[in-house]
Amino acid sequence: MGFERFGVVSFTSQTKASPFIDFLEKGIIAGTQCKGCGMSYFPPRPDCAHCLSSNMEWKEVSGKGKLISYSKLIYAPTGFEGDLPYSIALVEFGNHMKVFGRLSKEIKEEEIAIGMDLKVEVVKLPNDRLTYEFKKA
Amino acid sequence: MKEVAIVGVGQTAFVRGYEGSIRELAFDAYKEAMLDAGLTAKQIDASIICSAPEYDKQRTPAGTLAEYLGLNPKPTFYLETVCSSSSSGLRVAYSLVKSGLHKTVLVLGFQKMSEISSADSQERMGRGSDVMWEAPFGTMMPAYYAMHARAHFQRYGSKEEDLALIRVKAATYGTINKKAVFQKGVTFEQVMTADVIASPLKRFDCCANADGASCLIVADKDVARSLSKKPVWILGLGAATAPITMSGRDSLTGLACAQEAAKEAYRMAGITPQDVDVAEVHDCFTIAEMMAYEDLGFAKPGEGKDLIQAKETYIGGKIPVNVDGGLLSKGHPIGATGGSQIRTVVLQLRGEAKEMQVKDPEVGLVHNIGGVGVYGNVSILGR
Secondary structure, eight states: OOGGGBSSSOSOOOOTTTHHHHHHHTTOOEEEEETTTOOEESSOOSSOTTTOOOOEEEEEOOSOEEEEEEEEESSOOTTOGGGOSEEEEEEEOGGGOEEEEEEOTTSOGGGOOTTOEEEEEEEEETTTEEEEEEEEO | OOSEEEEEEEEOOOBSSOSSOHHHHHHHHHHHHHHHHTOOGGGOOEEEEEOOGGGOSSSSHHHHHHHHTTOTTSOEEEEOOGGGHHHHHHHHHHHHHHTTSOSEEEEEEEEEGGGSOHHHHHHHHTTSSOTTTTGGGOOOHHHHHHHHHHHHHHHHOOOHHHHHHHHHHHHHHHTTOTTOSOOSOOOHHHHHHSOEEETTEEGGGBOOOOEEEEEEEEEEHHHHHHSSSOOEEEEEEEEEEOOSSGGGOSOSSSOHHHHHHHHHHHHHHTOOGGGOOEEEOOOSBHHHHHHHHHHTTSSOTTOHHHHHHTTTTSTTSSSOBOTTOHHHHHOOOHHHHHHHHHHHHHHHHHTOOGGGOOSSOSEEEEEEEETTTTEEEEEEEEO
16 A cells, blocks of 8 residues: 555555655655665566565665656646646666656756756655656756 | 468558447458458358457457357457557467468457547556556656657657658558548648647657558468468568566667567568568657668668658658558557558558559568557568
8 A cells, every 4th residue: 555645646556566655755766676686676676577586675766867868748648637748758877777757847948958967856746645756966 | 481371351441430339340351351362251260359458348359259250159369469469469370370270360450449538548548658657657658759759869860850751651652542541641841840749749740549440361371372362471470578667678769679579570581671572660650660660670770761861661662661651641540550551561462552552572571569669560471
């Protein structure tokens, strides 16, 4: 339980990855790392597909990442219309961890450039919901 | 390797708002394929029904369609890889025939996208990505392909103008395809000045939803040689997958599932990209066709733009691509799309493509992608 609080609209409530939400509460965006083989995962997961271990630990995604690509949406699926327009993006952090999310609306459109430095920060949404977004680093 | 052939093809017109049920839609494509092959229902040993299930009120449509098409008591089952469902159907039909389990297998792809309201459709659109980690940000198919477009532009210097040229080509051939949902010509200026959907993709960079059905009949060499039409042989099949999450991908400048599938299909057929005379690629968005040129080896990575700028993918060019208008003009009724692409190539290889005919092709290729590069399918056919 708890995962239904993730994002603007959530489609999943039960997952073993729900500690992700507890970390968001503390202002931390976390992935997981396998204690057996050292494989890092984002999005986080409780099972390692590499060595089949389920002995994982949570690791904070921090520091500067680089923007790989993005797109600004003019149309949205049901439940997201109120946020339009918004930009989705993929950002690469250290250890080849790639994080998918939205660009902060604080970043002006003309400033957005592939390769720019970004950081990821937790955002509290109305109705006790939590998400994260990318800001200028 | 002439052991398994396509002996019959059929396709309905792709339309907006088909006025009938899914069983009647399926019947139209089925009838055309059966008449094309010269077979009767008794000669069909099994059927594979392909579509994306979230559009249908009917649970387990395979049973309903098998009854309506008169295919009882032969076995039927349902297969889904979203937009590439009927190419996956061809792969399974091939293996059923090659194994000797069946002699003749029917692959029927259909989609009545207008079966649900546009509000329901909007809701489903949001769930096409990973529902735990990406859908909660408000994702849409065009935006994902748009991210690939931007990454491609950045790395290779391709431009929105290059994508517009792809749309103009699609429209050129859409005007001569009587089964296309979009038969109007489109100018370069119209493409460039259209409303943005998800930057940098604009309205004409995106294919349209449609209702439609396609049908393929796959048979072993004995059945194939006993029929009156020239069989079209399945020479190579490649299938591969890539992560549905963007986080799981090494690159956004091409589709890894297509590259893998192409490699496998070329190896099985024992040919190279230069041997392909005509191709159908999955142009759900203009950038998808650009990446397909490169993923299939028709151009080196980054040089797809040169191919379209020189009109080498038109009829008469080095490698004609989507000369039936592609998904961009035909429309994209999810489960029916792969079968429609395969039908086009079969007609080309038989010399029956009429106004769209490429000169005397011997080898044809079909590239059909499910999801945003999740399921890759490449099928190579020959005379």
